Amino acid sequence: MxxxxxxxxxxxxxxxxxxxxxxxxxxxxxxxxxxxxxxxVQAVLERSRDRAARADLPxxxxxxxxxxxxxxxxxxxxxxxxxxxxxxADFMLRCLRAGKHVVTANKExxxxxxxxxxxxxxxxxxxxxxxxxxGGGIPLLVSYRQILAANRITRVxxxxxGTTNFILSQMAEQGTAYDTALAEAQRLxxxxxxxxxxxxxxxxxxxxxxxxxxMLGRHVRPxxxxxxxxxxVTAEEVAAxxxxxxxxxxxxxxxxxxxxxxxxxxxxxxxxxxxxxHVSANFNAIELTGDRVGPVVLSGQGAGPLxxxxxxxxxxxxxxxxxxxxxxxxxx
Amino acid sequence: MxxxxxxxxxxxxxxxxxxxxxxxxxxxxxxxxxxxxxxxVQAVLERSRDRAARADLPxxxxxxxxxxxxxxxxxxxxxxxxxxxxxxADFMLRCLRAGKHVVTANKExxxxxxxxxxxxxxxxxxxxxxxxxxGGGIPLLVSYRQILAANRITRVxxxxxGTTNFILSQMAEQGTAYDTALAEAQRLxxxxxxxxxxxxxxxxxxxxxxxxxxMLGRHVRPxxxxxxxxxxVTAEEVAAxxxxxxxxxxxxxxxxxxxxxxxxxxxxxxxxxxxxxHVSANFNAIELTGDRVGPVVLSGQGAGPLxxxxxxxxxxxxxxxxxxxxxxxxxx
Numbered sequence: 001m002x003x004x005x006x007x008x009x010x011x012x013x014x015x016x017x018x019x020x021x022x023x024x025x026x027x028x029x030x031x032x033x034x035x036x037x038x039x040x041v042q043a044v045l046e047r048s049r050d051r052a053a054r055a056d057l058p059x060x061x062x063x064x065x066x067x068x069x070x071x072x073x074x075x076x077x078x079x080x081x082x083x084x085x086x087x088x089a090d091f092m093l094r095c096l097r098a099g100k101h102v103v104t105a106n107k108e109x110x111x112x113x114x115x116x117x118x119x120x121x122x123x124x125x126x127x128x129x130x131x132x133x134x135g136g137g138i139p140l141l142v143s144y145r146q147i148l149a150a151n152r153i154t155r156v157x158x159x160x161x162g163t164t165n166f167i168l169s170q171m172a173e174q175g176t177a178y179d180t181a182l183a184e185a186q187r188l189x190x191x192x193x194x195x196x197x198x199x200x201x202x203x204x205x206x207x208x209x210x211x212x213x214x215m216l217g218r219h220v221r222p223x224x225x226x227x228x229x230x231x232x233v234t235a236e237e238v239a240a241x242x243x244x245x246x247x248x249x250x251x252x253x254x255x256x257x258x259x260x261x262x263x264x265x266x267x268x269x270x271x272x273x274x275x276x277x278h279v280s281a282n283f284n285a286i287e288l289t290g291d292r293v294g295p296v297v298l299s300g301q302g303a304g305p306l307x308x309x310x311x312x313x314x315x316x317x318x319x320x321x322x323x324x325x326x327x328x329x330x331x332x
Numbered sequence: 333m334x335x336x337x338x339x340x341x342x343x344x345x346x347x348x349x350x351x352x353x354x355x356x357x358x359x360x361x362x363x364x365x366x367x368x369x370x371x372x373v374q375a376v377l378e379r380s381r382d383r384a385a386r387a388d389l390p391x392x393x394x395x396x397x398x399x400x401x402x403x404x405x406x407x408x409x410x411x412x413x414x415x416x417x418x419x420x421a422d423f424m425l426r427c428l429r430a431g432k433h434v435v436t437a438n439k440e441x442x443x444x445x446x447x448x449x450x451x452x453x454x455x456x457x458x459x460x461x462x463x464x465x466x467g468g469g470i471p472l473l474v475s476y477r478q479i480l481a482a483n484r485i486t487r488v489x490x491x492x493x494g495t496t497n498f499i500l501s502q503m504a505e506q507g508t509a510y511d512t513a514l515a516e517a518q519r520l521x522x523x524x525x526x527x528x529x530x531x532x533x534x535x536x537x538x539x540x541x542x543x544x545x546x547m548l549g550r551h552v553r554p555x556x557x558x559x560x561x562x563x564x565v566t567a568e569e570v571a572a573x574x575x576x577x578x579x580x581x582x583x584x585x586x587x588x589x590x591x592x593x594x595x596x597x598x599x600x601x602x603x604x605x606x607x608x609x610h611v612s613a614n615f616n617a618i619e620l621t622g623d624r625v626g627p628v629v630l631s632g633q634g635a636g637p638l639x640x641x642x643x644x645x646x647x648x649x650x651x652x653x654x655x656x657x658x659x660x661x662x663x664x
Contacts (some may be wrong), residue, residue: 137625143471150645292642293469296632310624313482
């Protein structure tokens, strides 16, 4: 069988970008065999020569400006893993308008520019896939798409930040205070030196905004989310929850209330008969409730280079196989 | 926008078939709006006049032999919900060969004829989708497909039979014996008057055979599964498991062991730190483990007319949207 060549451009060779390049190399033969698609890293946007050198890619693939990639007809799919709002959002818009499919792991750029980005993808009839942006390797958006076809989604809630779940799980299992658990998370690399984005719930609010945008069929902005972090959670509250057979979790939730929707990120008591109470360590879990299917829970590793690269690679394959038909059609 | 008309034929108007007809009616406008597809129940195969009359469908759609449906160019997708091995398997083969996409909820026919059926679909370049056959409304196969694109799947295990999970959960929560819990399940309609297929693990073995076939890329037959039911599980064993913080569950598992695979359905102790221990009532949950993504757990209602119709309807939409590209490409 003659494999169809699929040119991939990777924007940013940080931890995730490098893991994607490696996954394409390691999984390439299997993907060719299964799908008849030969993925090729056609270009990489990376200004750091050190990073570019470490990635073990042919020097001619390294670009230092986006224009080179936009005008390269050999690039079919662009993987955006720069992180942060800009220039990532602007780059994605330009790629879509240049006729490239876009795969991203960037929750911040997506949460803040969901409306423009999905409109640009629709206009250009290209795929805009973002499985890795929420719930890491969990097949959340394909599940969302599947459930949306036959249901009205009435509620989405879950644990979408692994760092805070690790901290709360440590507090519960070790009986430690917040500060001690945070220090342990930092020591293990689960929390950043400046943990604000995680512990104050900003990261969870970005992810919730994306999930709510899909559910409601309009751009839900992160600042519409009523957000409380976990810094005020005490060892006593955590112990009391455990005593009752449940757990305190940082729950992100979007719930319909008539025509309105309540959007919240907050430490919440989850009773023991709900699976979310038993999601420990740095795992994530999301519960989608549809009017026919009832509640569906999906759990797995929410971050890390391997699970994230797994989700990105699947999106690249889907974009190459079916193009814009892989897009999640919005709810309402 | 001009909606594209998609003709659906339903084989069998039992509980599930009627729920599918109803779901197409109720969800039709939403599907037209979201996907530009107008689903129409073009034909129904049902020999019982009573059932046909109750379904509230135009009399001219009721067929009493398959040939009418095979030769009807207006039928694009056939939904097979007859149940049982034959004539269901034969009908599906004939539909695929006649160029129809096939959507089925029939685990027995699929488990026993997986090889022929997938080969026929590939030959005819048609979709053969069976989301409803394992895990009811849980978006299991779309998740499987997504994970397979970027991973080698090393293990699949889970709770795939809701009846036995209800019985074991009752025994754990009420401290009752097996017979009492079975009687309660029968009273509530979760267990059949003759519960053999569920309690002896046949149903779980069919579903495991399907999951293992996808994982291994060859037809795994149900009789390759080492099968033990739950009739020998005592109240004492269930109480002891609970005492240890875990639970006894009927676990179906397919695990790679070098080049071989171990296939088992058996009552198994699940420790409390595994989500499967906390899946109660008649819910199902499946854990897929990929070499990149790690363990992913999916849980939800494994049976019932609404969740099953939800999965079938999603499959019909996918078949109509992307055809054979919706097929799960087999692992290896």
